[in-house]
Amino acid sequence: MKELDIREVADLSGVKPSALRFYEKKRLIQPVGRNGLRRQYHENVLNTLQLITLGQAAGFSLEEIAAMLGSKGNIAIDRELLHQQSRKIDVTIRRLQLLSRGLKHAARCSQPVHTECEEFKKIVSRGLRLVR
Structure with a gap:
């Protein structure tokens, strides 16, 4: 080698x-x-x-x-840890997708004040649940 x-x-x-x-x-x-x-x-x-x-x-x-x-280069994958981390990544992806949708909606929303927009309120509410 x-x-x-x-x-x-x-x-x-x-x-x-x-x-x-x-x-x-x-x-x-x-x-x-x-x-x-x-x-x-x-x-x-x-x-x-x-x-x-x-x-x-x-x-x-x-x-x-x-x-x-592993200590000698023998890979010992912790499959449960991989599953846990993949679930965390999935939650982050969903949160980021919702954030993206909210930003896109806010950019094109015709309401003069976003907090008066029902769709924006729904997006913010869902986003807060995902953050917790």
């Missing part, structure tokens, strides 16, 4: 070297050694970095991601 130095990993992944060192401290990735002063990683670290990026985009903490990656 090919080894890459920290700069190559940063260039190929788009992850800054400082973030790579931080991920190392959090035990998300491990170098295989050094070439002079530069850390060396197996090229499969790029796959791990993709999983970390995906996990962060999905709202997982680095600790949760580390637990799912």
